[in-house]
Amino acid sequence: MLNMSAFGMFHTALALVAVIAGIIALLRGGEIGSRSRAGQTYIGFTVGTCITGLFIFHHGGFGAPHVLSIVTLLVLALAWFGERRPADAGIWRYVAVLGYSLTLFFHLIPGLTETGTRIPLGAPAFSGPEDPLLKALVGAGFVVYLLGATLQAIRIRQSRRLPLPA
Known part of the structure; x- marks a missing residue:
């Protein structure tokens, strides 16, 4: 059907859970981190996906x-640290927040590549990893990451300016 082994399907399932958990963490808390259940799920399933x-x-x-x-594993380790x-x-707060978000962008690259070179069946959207449309979509995804990272950095900076409680 999709020319995918059972192991490949397992790998894909791990990645899908990770991406969904990462998006939930971002929507709920504005960042991915190990202090939330969604963040823990994201980190664990991303490690599983990488391995x-x-x-x-x-x-x-x-x-x-x-x-x-x-x-991705190195960036996850750095963000966790x-x-x-x-x-x-x-700077470590920025490293953690932006690092976890960067790994979510990393999911986009193989996700688009593997999906787009298999679907629709018989006439895949992309001819291969070097397809110009695929590269453009990954580039657009990177722009979205940069915009999100900028918003996250602004949020961190503003939280550091808040007066300390008396």
């Missing part, structure tokens, strides 16, 4: 998707 993705070789050997999995710094630790 399972390292064992998928649909396009040959080790390649860009595997590198993206490793980079930043989240555990004291509240007055300066």
Whole structure:
């Protein structure tokens, strides 16, 4: 049907749960983080997606998707570390919030690529990973990430300006 193995379907299911949880976390709290149930779900399922993705070789050997999995794991680790710094630790709050959001953008890349090269059946939307329309959509997704990251950074900055309670 979609030329996908059972393991590939499992990997995709993990990714879908992660993306839905990440969007819920963003909508509810304006950020993804381990202090919310949606954030914990996002982080755990994103780790699972990355790890399972390292064992998928649909396009040959080790390649860009595997590198993206490793980079995503590194950014998640950095964001998690930043989240555990004291509240007055300066830049670490930005690292945590923007890092988690960046990993949500990372989900977009293989999500669009794999979906668009398989659907609609018989006449996929994209010819492959180098399709110009796919690149344009990923670029648009990055612009959306940048806008969201800017709003998150402004929110963090404003929260730091609030007067301390007496």
